Amino acid sequence: MKLPAQQVAVLEAASADDPRRIEDLAADTEYPPETVAGAAFELEDAGLVAVTEETTDEVELTDEGREYAAEGLPEVRLYEAALEQGADEDAVQMGRVIGASGLEGPQVDIALSNYARKGYGSIDSGELTADPDADPDSDPEAAALTSLADGESVADSDVLGQLERRDLAVVRERTARSVQLTEAGVTELMAGVEASEQVGELTPEMLASGEWRDADFAEYNVEADAAEYQGGKVHVLRQAAERVKEVLVGMGFQEMEGPHVDADFYINDCLFMPQDHPARNHWDRFALSNPEKIGDLPADLVERVERAHREGVGDDGDGYHSPWDEDFARALALRGHTTSLTARYLSGMADEEVEAPARYFSVEKAYRNDTLDATHLLEFFQIEGWVLADDLSVRDLMGTFREFYGEFGIHDLQFKPTYNPYTEPSFELFGRHPETGELIEIGNSGIFRPEMLEPLDVEGDVMAWGLALERLLMLMTGFEDIRDVHGTLCDLDFLRDAEVVY
Ligand code: PHE
Known part of the structure; x- marks a missing residue:
């Protein structure tokens, strides 16, 4: 044969x-x-x-698993320190036990979150007790770690599952x-x-x-296993940004450009944000220390903005009667919203004449010193936009949103009245998360007040908005944690597979 x-x-x-x-x-x-x-x-x-x-x-043990196999599980080390401090007799201040344990950084949290679960004792109002009957020598997780470190196998699948959940071991088939x-x-x-x-x-x-x-x-074997190659690709958030730009250009908008670091004047003062506004004093903003101030501001614009803040505009306007200081307006910071670009363009400071009718947008980063969580990052992409025309109403604003979000298959929009110093009326925009069904805030919008527009010398009505690109992507793809798409905790499988379909 x-x-x-x-x-x-x-x-x-x-x-x-x-x-x-x-x-x-x-x-x-x-x-x-x-x-x-x-x-x-x-x-x-x-x-x-x-x-x-x-x-x-x-x-296989992870690096962390190997470390604990050598040095002991954090909760066991905490228990040993607790015994040493006499916590089996009387409750001891948590800080003292932690200090004695030598645990540092994230290991402290790990120790505390496993301590009570595994019966080593209790933690209550900052004090810690140790159960004298607990026995670290028969801790199944510690024993499993030691076996694995010695190259032996572990039969108990519950314990293995626990090690996996704690990222101490990975099980591969x-x-x-x-x-x-x-x-x-x-x-x-x-x-x-x-x-x-x-x-x-x-x-x-x-x-x-x-x-x-x-x-x-020889015949081709088309069923042979082949190695899988993971090439580079455009990040899904970038894909979404490109798609947003296409849609807005298709709707007749032009793109704005401008600095990420800007004077408070353009970030806040031009938006009729009073200088003693709480958000501006201990503002969750990133200030620049070098240089600290912008060189020059256009004198006539400064004068008109200052007057609006002090006296208001029009016959019955009243302003804030609050202090206004040009030096304060010259302070530089990473922009907390891209509405600074809108201020630059509307005031004619972007070297472009704007006259009604005009439509502008940007899809750019804004920076806020927020607390990181599933829906907040320290920097995010804002979809900024505005329309200048002779007669605009809330219906135009809502219609524009319906058209824009409709391009992304998002039809369930809800509007909630809100307050911004620079718009009246103002609306927050909500969309429904496709997985959890929760309403999530996706943007903020409104019609600019005369107190903002008159000093900038704008004739006509302006409706404007700032929408979060990450939230739009969340509604489109169904991820639940913004950290899945950005930074060190990102979900690589999601990023590899997710596509914004054009
Ligand atoms: N600047 C607002 C924000 O960051 C968004 C906004 C822009 C609201 C323009 C109204 C008008 O939330």
Whole structure:
């Protein structure tokens, strides 16, 4: 019988008595494992061998797991320190026990969150007790860590699961394939098998000589396992930003550009934000220390903005009667919203004449010193936009949002009246999360007040908004934590798979 060379090699290396692993056959035949596997499946189809599969769990400690295997679990170290401090008799101040334990940083939290769960004692109003009957030597997680560190296996799947949840161990499934000769295989081998001269590759020489006419070409195995390649791709948030730009350009908007660091004048004062506004004093903002101030501000614009703050505009306007200081307005900071760009463009400070009708947008970063959580980052992308026209109403604003979000398949929008110093009326915008069904805030908007527009010398009505790009993406793709798409905790599988469809 004639067979391709690699099949002959596998057949000859296989045994009828014991299944042999693909890796061992690969070592014997000097073919790569995937070639051996391919040959084995061909031989199995021909009934000459049997291929068996066995999946086993392979457990490996993470760096953290290895550290605790050597130094002890944080909760055990906390318990030992607690005993040392006499917490088995009387409750002891938590800080004292932590100090004595030598635990630092995140390990303190880890120790505290596992301490009571595992029965080492209780934690209550800053004090800690130790249960004298607890026994760290029979802590199943500690024992499992030691076994794994010594290369032994752990049978208790609950304990393994716990180690996995704590990121101390990873369990991987491995599939091992083995090959064994069948009776038919043994018979063929005894009758004699020969390598056929199969041609794997067509060469120019074969074409020129006409040799190809009589050649026996090997078949392609289109079912062979192939290595998976993960190439680079455009980040899904960037994809979303590009899509947003396309949509807005399609709606007749032009793009604005401007500095990430800007004077408070453009970030706040031009928006009729009073200088003694609480948000501006201990503002959750990132101030610049070098340079601390912008060089120059346009004197006539400064004068008009100052007057609006002090006296108001129009016949019945009253202003804030609050202090206004140009020096304060010159302070530099990372912009807390991209509405600073809107202020620059509307005031004519962006070297572009704006006259009604005009539509502008930007999809750019804004920076806030917020507390990090599932919906807040320290920097995020704002979709800023405004329309200047002769007669605008809330209906125009809402209609624009319906059109814009509709492009992304988002139709369930809700509006809630809110307050901004620079808009009247003002609306927060909400959308429904596709997975949790919760209403989440996706933006803020309104119609600019005369106190803002008059000093900037704008004639006509302006409706404007700042929308969060990350929240839009959240509604589109259903992720629940913004940290899945940004930074060190990001969800790589999500980022690899997620696509914004154009
Ligand atoms: N600047 C507002 C924010 O950051 C958004 C906004 C822009 C609201 C323009 C109204 C008008 O939340």
